[in-house]
Amino acid sequence: MSDKRPLIVDSHLDLGANAIQINRDLLQTAASVRIHDAEPVMRSFGSCTVTFPELRKGKVGIIFGTVMSRLDSNDSWTRTGMWCQAQCHGVGRGHLAYYQALEREGVLRFIRNTKDLDDTVTAWDDPAADTPLGLVLAMESADPILDPDQVPEWYDLGLRMVSISHYGVSAYSHGTGTEGGLLPTAKPLLDAFKEVGIIVDLTHTTDQAFWEILDIYDGPVAASHHNARALTPGQRQLTDEMIKAIIERNGVIGASFDSWMLDANWQREVACYNQTSGATLETVVDHIDYICQMAGNTNHSGIGTDLDGGFGQEQAPRDLNTIADLQNLPAIFERRGYSETDINNILSGNWIRLLKEVWAS
Amino acid sequence: MSEKPVLIIDGHLDMAYNALFYRRDLTQPVHVLREREDPVRRGISQHADSLERRKGIDDKHYTVTVTLPEMRKGHVGIMLSTIMARVMAPSVASHNSVRTQGTAYARGQSHLHYYNALAREGEITFIKNSADLDACVESWQNPTPETPVGLILTAESSDPILGPDQVQEWWDAGLRSVSLTHFGANTYGHGSGTLGGLYPPAYPLLDALKDVGMILDLTHAADLTFWQILDYWDGPVHASHCNCRALTPGQRHLSDEMIKAITDRDGVLGMVFAEQMLSPTWSWDDPTTHYTTATRPMKSVVEHIDHICQLTGNADHVAFGTDLDGGYGKELAPTDYNTIEDLQRFPSILEENGYNAEDIDKICHGNLIRLFKNNWS
Numbered sequence A: 001m002s003d004k005r006p007l008i009v010d011s012h013l014d015l016g017a018n019a020i021q022i023n024r025d026l027l028q029t030a031a032s033v034r035i036h037d038a039e040p041v042m043r044s045f046g047s048c049t050v051t052f053p054e055l056r057k058g059k060v061g062i063i064f065g066t067v068m069s070r071l072d073s074n075d076s077w078t079r080t081g082m083w084c085q086a087q088c089h090g091v092g093r094g095h096l097a098y099y100q101a102l103e104r105e106g107v108l109r110f111i112r113n114t115k116d117l118d119d120t121v122t123a124w125d126d127p128a129a130d131t132p133l134g135l136v137l138a139m140e141s142a143d144p145i146l147d148p149d150q151v152p153e154w155y156d157l158g159l160r161m162v163s164i165s166h167y168g169v170s171a172y173s174h175g176t177g178t179e180g181g182l183l184p185t186a187k188p189l190l191d192a193f194k195e196v197g198i199i200v201d202l203t204h205t206t207d208q209a210f211w212e213i214l215d216i217y218d219g220p221v222a223a224s225h226h227n228a229r230a231l232t233p234g235q236r237q238l239t240d241e242m243i244k245a246i247i248e249r250n251g252v253i254g255a256s257f258d259s260w261m262l263d264a265n266w267q268r269e270v271a272c273y274n275q276t277s278g279a280t281l282e283t284v285v286d287h288i289d290y291i292c293q294m295a296g297n298t299n300h301s302g303i304g305t306d307l308d309g310g311f312g313q314e315q316a317p318r319d320l321n322t323i324a325d326l327q328n329l330p331a332i333f334e335r336r337g338y339s340e341t342d343i344n345n346i347l348s349g350n351w352i353r354l355l356k357e358v359w360a361s
Numbered sequence B: 001m002s003e004k005p006v007l008i009i010d011g012h013l014d015m016a017y018n019a020l021f022y023r024r025d026l027t028q029p030v031h032v033l034r035e036r037e038d039p040v041r042r043g044i045s046q047h048a049d050s051l052e053r054r055k056g057i058d059d060k061h062y063t064v065t066v067t068l069p070e071m072r073k074g075h076v077g078i079m080l081s082t083i084m085a086r087v088m089a090p091s092v093a094s095h096n097s098v099r100t101q102g103t104a105y106a107r108g109q110s111h112l113h114y115y116n117a118l119a120r121e122g123e124i125t126f127i128k129n130s131a132d133l134d135a136c137v138e139s140w141q142n143p144t145p146e147t148p149v150g151l152i153l154t155a156e157s158s159d160p161i162l163g164p165d166q167v168q169e170w171w172d173a174g175l176r177s178v179s180l181t182h183f184g185a186n187t188y189g190h191g192s193g194t195l196g197g198l199y200p201p202a203y204p205l206l207d208a209l210k211d212v213g214m215i216l217d218l219t220h221a222a223d224l225t226f227w228q229i230l231d232y233w234d235g236p237v238h239a240s241h242c243n244c245r246a247l248t249p250g251q252r253h254l255s256d257e258m259i260k261a262i263t264d265r266d267g268v269l270g271m272v273f274a275e276q277m278l279s280p281t282w283s284w285d286d287p288t289t290h291y292t293t294a295t296r297p298m299k300s301v302v303e304h305i306d307h308i309c310q311l312t313g314n315a316d317h318v319a320f321g322t323d324l325d326g327g328y329g330k331e332l333a334p335t336d337y338n339t340i341e342d343l344q345r346f347p348s349i350l351e352e353n354g355y356n357a358e359d360i361d362k363i364c365h366g367n368l369i370r371l372f373k374n375n376w377s
Helices: A015-020 A031-038 A039-047 A052-057 A084-105 A114-123 A148-156 A186-196 A207-216 A238-250 A283-294 A323-334 A340-360 B015-021 B030-037 B051-055 B068-073 B101-120 B130-141 B164-173 B202-212 B223-232 B256-264 B299-310 B340-352 B356-376
Strands: A008-013 A061-070 A106-108 A133-140 A159-163 A200-201 A254-255 A301-303 B008-013 B076-084 B124-128 B150-156 B174-181 B215-217 B270-271 B319-322
Touching: A008 A133, A008 A254, A008 A301, A008 A323, A008 A340, A015 A061, A015 A084, A015 B101, A052 A061, A052 A133, A052 A323, A061 A084, A061 A114, A061 A340, A084 A106, A084 A133, A084 A323, A084 B015, A084 B030, A084 B101, A084 B299, A106 A114, A106 B150, A114 A133, A148 A159, A148 A186, A148 B256, A186 A207, A207 A238, A238 A283, A254 A283, A254 B340, A283 A301, A283 A323, A301 B008, A323 A340, A340 B068, B008 B319, B008 B356, B015 B076, B015 B101, B030 B215, B051 B270, B068 B076, B076 B130, B076 B340, B076 B356, B101 B124, B101 B150, B124 B130, B130 B356, B164 B174, B164 B202, B174 B299, B202 B223, B215 B356, B256 B270, B256 B299, B270 B299, B299 B340, B319 B356
Parallel strands: A008 A061, A061 A133, A106 A133, A133 A159, A159 A200, A254 A301, B008 B076, B076 B150, B124 B150, B150 B174, B174 B215, B270 B319
Antiparallel strands: none
């Protein structure tokens, strides 16, 4: 029996960090990981929602998987921040190597060009139980890139989208939670991205850095996991002007599933197991709808859940158990009057279009 | 002792593990890292999402003793340093082990690429062949404060090697010595703290290791694993960081028969500078004998060196394999040791105990140089 459900692309998942730093076996079901996680892991990172069997169950056939390590010596929050870029480079290459090991096992395949992308989309039209997931390699904070000279090497390794900062101040720019703009090192790095064709991910920029990037960089842009500030206040979200700017550049904005970015009443200083999320999948659709209304079409919204990105089920929309539940989104869109084409644009088509446009030029 | 410092080769350090797991910037002096890691200054994150909490190590802190500037000051010019990742069942206690071999590969690669980044900065230099080794030894005749520390890349546990077909890739990356196992039973066999031998995948791996010319490190082999390896393997061996079971009880150490088996093959034994490897009352196999503060000075290492030299009738098979900062810190290092710079005091300790200059050179660097040069010729 063929699987008629829509293909879903998730533009932001920190699978490498989950496997290596949190130490989860992502080849197990989420239920199995929850059983095996030690109690302090559950307390710190919440209950697992993303593993390969769950992605498969939700027909999330294409994912942007990150390389994630950042300079952040004052990181009293997660204490994953590093003191020097050599450390970030090591951690980052470890995440890449995890994806390479999974490719060797046939769990996933890297998507590096249009042909890889077309092949993966075709394979997921009617996937078998062992059809490999497609992985687009992304990077959250550019600190693992030691200098612009190293950009071609990273591109050859598969890197296709990069946000130059994360939390704190990276080697290249101010990021989320700080005030300030790009550092002088950013321009040569952005030039190197332009040269090879890497998409600049505007997520985790400060407001100032956001606009500075758009001023000096005329290559492809996106926001991998980002919601609307009009609906959820805070620097972490995009203002209307920012959303318009990304739309004008033909970019795509992935909707993030972190309650901190969906629920204005979410208290970041309170542990996730001591509060209930006010967000549901409907709330996510509110953000997507807001962007679609602003664009006047459905060509610039996508799914960029960031599920298990430092938080678990407790901090996800409260009607989501695992990432397989993304398949509940189509019915919500339908009820709101979205056509089948619109739904496919949002769930997969827009990211596929952006990648193809970048790789065709 | 002469005015000129002696070149010291440390046969076992876990530098990348320290840099990435404990987030130590090893290009900084020890005092800077100690200040950063001061329990008062670092605090423990009160947020639920804190690594200390998830690792369950709130109350454990190992005071740092090994960084690159201290190594330069102590003339520790060459190190065997690890990629270290092992597969082990989930538990808080095994927070530095991983769930799957794919993850072990990833962690091993993260260690490799940390070293690559340091090499790119000129902090260290990879030693992959005899010419590299000669050049590095030469550079340490008259070092400057910037002379890179030489690195011979080793693996503690072979879990990061995903199969025999991947051995060449690791060799090309610089890997020159591997132990099949570490703590627990892994992909290839039984290691420290377990009873058992090799698993079937070990044999094709050994064949591939032999083909490229890898040296096999017998450290962390369970007893049966140790003898099964020697039955099958006729390539070069050493024990990068192992002391004598005759002096310190427990399976973690080498029996006299094991020492002879290694030295008969011209292998070299690296001496560990940890209380738990030097104390006659501490048994690895009996947690009730364990404690948290060192009682033994550096010269107690000489007891183990003497024991091996008496067994073999010469000083040709002993070296350093300190394992300093390898899962312990200053707390369980020798009582008269502060940072790795202090290893430079060890030549005079040997001299005081009757070792001549030639033997001291062999122990400090000559034996390990011979081990690798013989194998790389």
